[in-house]
Amino acid sequence: EDQVTQSPEALRLQEGESSSLNCSYTVSGLRGLFWYRQDPGKGPEFLFTLYSAGEEKEKERLKATLTKKESFLHITAPKPEDSATYLCAVQAGGGYNKLIFGAGTRLAVHP
Amino acid sequence: GAGVSQSPSNKVTEKGKDVELRCDPISGHTALYWYRQSLGQGLEFLIYFQGNSAPDKSGLPSDRFSAERTGGSVSTLTIQRTQQEDSAVYLCASSLEQSSNQPQHFGDGTRLSIL
Numbered sequence: 001e002d003q004v005t006q007s008p009e010a011l012r013l014q015e016g017e018s019s020s021l022n023c024s025y026t027v028s029g030l031r032g033l034f035w036y037r038q039d040p041g042k043g044p045e046f047l048f049t050l051y052s053a054g055e056e057k058e059k060e061r062l063k064a065t066l067t068k069k070e071s072f073l074h075i076t077a078p079k080p081e082d083s084a085t086y087l088c089a090v091q092a093g094g095g096y097n098k099l100i101f102g103a104g105t106r107l108a109v110h111p
Numbered sequence: 112g113a114g115v116s117q118s119p120s121n122k123v124t125e126k127g128k129d130v131e132l133r134c135d136p137i138s139g140h141t142a143l144y145w146y147r148q149s150l151g152q153g154l155e156f157l158i159y160f161q162g163n164s165a166p167d168k169s170g171l172p173s174d175r176f177s178a179e180r181t182g183g184s185v186s187t188l189t190i191q192r193t194q195q196e197d198s199a200v201y202l203c204a205s206s207l208e209q210s211s212n213q214p215q216h217f218g219d220g221t222r223l224s225i226l
Contacts, residue, residue, distance in 0.1 A: 004153075032212035043115070043202055043217035044154070051212070087154070091212055097142065097172065098156040099215060 002027045002092050006102035013078055013109050021073040021086055021105045029093020033071050035064050036087040038104070044087055078109045115218035117203050123224045124193060132188045133223045136205030143177060143186050144204040144215055154202065160186060160206055190223075198225045210216065 002026050003026045013019055025033065032051055036044035048057040050066040057064045061082065063074040073086055089099040116135040124130055136143050145157040156170040160180040171177070175193075179188040183226050190197055204215035 034214060036217075041219070043204075043219045044214060046214045047213065049214055082195070090156075096167070097159055097161070098144065098167070099146075099154070101146075101153040103151075103153040 002090065002100050003106045004088055004090055004100055004102035006049045006086075006088050006105050008105060009103070010106040011108070013075075013107070015079055015109055015111050016077050018074070018076045018078070018084055020075070021107070023071040023073070023088030023102055024069060025071070025088075025090050027092045027100070031091045031093055033066055034091070034099060035071070035073055038085045038087055068073065075107070078107075080109045083107055083109045115203055115205055115216055115219050117201075117218035119221060120219065121222045123226065124157075125226050126195060127192055129189065129191045130193055130223065132190075132201050132223070134186045134203030134218060136184065136186070136190070136203070137216060140205035140207055140216075141183065141214075142206045142208040142213075143180055144206075145186070145188050146202045146204065147199045147204055148220070149199040156187070157201075193223075193225045195225045198223055 002080040005024045007022045012082045030094040032049050034049050053068045055066050058059040061076050065072050087104045089101045114213045118133045135151045141162050144159045146154040148154050159167040175191045178188045201219040202217050202220040204217045206213040
C-alpha cells in the first residue's frame with residue numbers, strides 16, 4: 001500500500017536555528033514527490049516537485065532533497081514567517097494522478 | 112484572481128441536509144481534484160476529473176458523495192444526507208495536464224460543519 005510518513009509531527013525552532021523535516025514514503029513507481037506549505041485557514045501552497053533520487057531543489061531558505069526512500073526539507077536560518085505546516089505528498093505509478101499526503105509537520109519559529 | 116476559487120468558504124448545516132460545494136479552477140487547467148482534510152489528519156483524495164475522460168471516483172467514501180464538472184471548468188461536490196463525520200475542510204485543486212505529474216494548485220477550501 002502506498003504510504004507517506006512525516007516526522008517530526010511538530011518542531012519548534014529559534015529564529016536562525018537550521019533544521020530538517022523528514023518525509024518517508026513507500027510507493028509503487030514514484031512519479032513525483034511534492035512539498036507544500038499550509039498556513040492556518042488556507043489551502044496548501046506548492047513549493048517543490050522532485051522526480052528522481054539525487055535531485056535537489058532550492059527556494060530562499062528552503063532546500064528539498066530526494067532519495068529512493070525519503071525526502072528532506074532543509075530549512076536554513078529560519079524566520080518567524082516560515083512558521084506553517086509543511087506537507088509532503090507522492091504521486092504513484094499505474095496511471096493514478098491523485099496525491100497521497102503525509103500528516104504534515106507543524107513548524108513554529110520563535111524570535 | 113488567478114488562483115483556484117472555492118465557495119462557500121464556510122458552511123454550517125444540520126445533520127441529514129444536502130450540501131453543494133463549488134470549485135472554479137485556474138483558467139486553462141484541464142485537471143481538477145477534490146480532497147478532504149479532517150482535523151489532525153492528512154489530505155484524503157476524493158475524486159479527479161481530466162478533460163472529457165471518465166472521472167476517477169475511487170476516493171469517494173460513500174454513495175452519498177457525488178461530483179460533476181460542467182463544461183470542463185467549474186465543479187460541484189454534493190454530499191447528500193450529511194452526517195457528523197462529514198465535517199471537514201473540502202479542498203479543490205487544479206493542474207495543467209500536459210504531463211501527469213504537474214503540481215496541483217489548491218484553493219483555500221470550504222470548511223463544512225455538520226451540527
